[in-house]
Amino acid sequence: MFQSKIAGTGMYVPANVFTNQDMMKFMDTSDEWIQERTGIKERHFAHRTDETTTTMGVEAAKIAIERAGITPQDIDFIVFATLSPDYYFPGCGVLLQRAMQMKEIGALDVRNQCSGFVYALSVADQFIKTGMYKNILVVGAEKHSFGLDFSTRGRNVSVIFGDGAGAVVLQPTEDAGRGILSTHLHSDGNNAEILAMYNPGTHANHWSKETKLADFNDGEMGDMFMSHAMIDNAQNFPNMDGPSVFKVAVEKFPQVIMEALKANGLDTSDLRLLIPHQANLRISQFVQKKLGLRDDQVHNNIQRYGNTTAASVPIALCEAWEQGKIKEGDLVCLAAFGSGFTWASALLRW
Ligand code: UT7
Numbered sequence: 001m002f003q004s005k006i007a008g009t010g011m012y013v014p015a016n017v018f019t020n021q022d023m024m025k026f027m028d029t030s031d032e033w034i035q036e037r038t039g040i041k042e043r044h045f046a047h048r049t050d051e052t053t054t055t056m057g058v059e060a061a062k063i064a065i066e067r068a069g070i071t072p073q074d075i076d077f078i079v080f081a082t083l084s085p086d087y088y089f090p091g092c093g094v095l096l097q098r099a100m101q102m103k104e105i106g107a108l109d110v111r112n113q114c115s116g117f118v119y120a121l122s123v124a125d126q127f128i129k130t131g132m133y134k135n136i137l138v139v140g141a142e143k144h145s146f147g148l149d150f151s152t153r154g155r156n157v158s159v160i161f162g163d164g165a166g167a168v169v170l171q172p173t174e175d176a177g178r179g180i181l182s183t184h185l186h187s188d189g190n191n192a193e194i195l196a197m198y199n200p201g202t203h204a205n206h207w208s209k210e211t212k213l214a215d216f217n218d219g220e221m222g223d224m225f226m227s228h229a230m231i232d233n234a235q236n237f238p239n240m241d242g243p244s245v246f247k248v249a250v251e252k253f254p255q256v257i258m259e260a261l262k263a264n265g266l267d268t269s270d271l272r273l274l275i276p277h278q279a280n281l282r283i284s285q286f287v288q289k290k291l292g293l294r295d296d297q298v299h300n301n302i303q304r305y306g307n308t309t310a311a312s313v314p315i316a317l318c319e320a321w322e323q324g325k326i327k328e329g330d331l332v333c334l335a336a337f338g339s340g341f342t343w344a345s346a347l348l349r350w
Contacts, residue, residue, distance in 0.1 A: 002172035004128035005179035006348065007070075007135075010063025011318035012056050013044040013164040013305060018145075023159055026150040034159045039281020043162030043306030045145040052086045054095040056165035057141035060314070061100065068169035070135055072100040075169070077133040078107040079124050081116030081140045081310040083339075084147060085109070088200065096139065113195075114277050114338020115185075116140055116310035117166070118346050121334070122183035124170045125346075134172060140310035141165035147197070149237040157240050160280070162306030166314020181347045184259050186252070188341050195245050195339040197238045200226040245338075249279060252343040253287045257335050260347040270331050271297055272350075273320060277336035278302035278312040287335075299325060309338065326350050 019042040020031040034040050046056065057080060065072055080093040087095075093107030112119040117140035124136040144161035148154060173179050202225070230236055253276060261267055268291050276284050281302050288298045299320040308315060313334050320326050330350045337343040 001129050002131055002174065003176070003179040004125045004170045005173040005175075006168045006350075007171040008064040008066070008068030008169040009167070009314065009318040009321050010060040010065075010067065011164070011166045011315045012059035012063070013162075013315070014046040014051060014056070016045050016047050017042050018045040020159070027152040027155045027158070029152075029155050029159055037280075037282070038160055039300070039302050040160065040306050041303045044164055046143050046163045047145070051143070053082050053084050053141045053143045053165070054086050054092045054099060056143065056163065057082075057092060057096050057139040057167065058099045060141065060165040060167040060318075061096065061137055061139055064167040064169050065137065068135070068171065070169065072102050074135045075102050075137045076105050077124070077127060077136045078102070078105065079110060079120040079136065079138045080107065081110040081112065081120040081138075082142055083111060083113045083116065083309055084142045084144055092139075092141065112310070112342050113340060114279060114307075114309045114312070115336035115340070115342045115344045117313045118183070118334055118336045118344035119185060119342070120310075121168070121170070121180070121346050122185055122344065125180045125183055128170055128172050131172070136170040137167060138170060138314075139165065139167045140312070140314045142309050142311045144309070147237065149234055153234060154237055156242055157238050160307045162308050164305055164308045164311045164315050166311050166318050168314060168317070178349045181264050181349055182260055183344065183346045184256055184263070185344045186256065186342065191244070191248070191341050193239075195238070195240045195341075197236070199230045199235045246280065246283065248341060249283050249337045250286045250290070252337045252341070253283065253335055254290045256337075256343050256345040257287070257291065257333055260333055260335075260345040264347055266331065266347075268293060271333055272330035273325055273332045274298045275313060275316045275320060275332065275334050276300075277338065278305065278316060279307055279338065312336075
């Protein structure tokens with residue numbers, strides 16, 4: 001059995017910065033409210049139509065691959081996490097494979113929202129451990145700006161999210177005790193609808209056995225997946241009961257971090273850096289306090305990027321590494337919680 005190590009990290013955010021003041025031009029909100037409740041000052045939005053989740057993932061991947069000292073041709077598997085794919089299908093993994101002119105390797109898409117990257121990393125880790133692959137590209141990328149309700153109606157969700165991408169290259173190491181020490185994955189689908197985007201989807205309530213053939217002929221069939229009524233009722237936007245999500249997040253984050261540390265016989269004092277999914281600065285601060293971590297043991301950047309869901313952990317990891325906060329031998333914990341609910345952690349010895 002091999003261990004997996006992160007051989008290179010990369011990140012990309014669009015050039016366009018969208019401040020809280022910019023947000024106020026579209027809806028009834030304030031810089032004060034957004035900063036006080038979330039910590040966010042600004043986020044990056046991909047406005048150009050030629051900039052997609054995949055193209056941002058490609059930019060982050062190029063950097064990660066170069067830093068790993070390899071070329072796109074050396075990548076032998078792709079795991080791509082996103083909730084905002086370029087197409088409903090196929091997924092972004094194959095689009096990235098095409099864009100980077102990689103070999104006809106496997107490409108897998110992960111749909112686990114905020115914990116998508118940690119799940120993707122765990123999947124890649126298993127393939128490295130068994131010796132099946134040697135250079136796996138793991139990407140988390142999101143283009144939220146195309147799917148948010150920028151009217152006052154959607155303000156509790158729209159002010160939170162930002163666009164961007166992060167990537168890592170995972171390789172095997174025979175250096176015992178280094179690389180990914182463990183990953184822990186969890187889910188509880190009982191609250192699936194609390195933070196969800198219902199449409200387009202196959203759940204349509206008006207579908208029943210009684211649906212008549214005539215309905216298919218007058219266009220009803222197509223309407224079930226995405227109808228004018230759904231758009232008129234804003235059912236094509238994400239829906240979130242923020243306070244309910246907050247309560248579970250502050251419970252599950254510390255649990256899954258401690259689970260990772262305990263599984264390896266370690267404690268919070270051993271931790272060089274906690275990189276939590278950037279959901280809300282108040283959530284990160286709550287987790288820090290609960291675990292008794294110093295300020296220098298937690299990396300937050302939500303102030304500048306907002307919540308980039310699957311991209312938030314790899315962006316924060318890359319940024320922390322670039323800032324010299326992670327050095328060889330350091331213990332780093334990645335942790336995430338979000339829609340599903342799903343939550344996860346990965347403990348690494350750099
Ligand atoms: O990453 C995925 C996981 N997601 C999360 O972890 C999100 C967790 N939840 C949160 O971060 C917070 O719940 C939010 C930031 C989403 C909301 O903050 P909150 O303190 O829970 O506010 P709230 O939803 O309880 O709303 C309080 C008030 C309401 O007004 P009333 O009813 O008290 O008059 C809202 O209408 O704030 C109002 N409000 C806003 N006001 C100005 C909601 N959004 C806004 C806004 N600007 N953008």
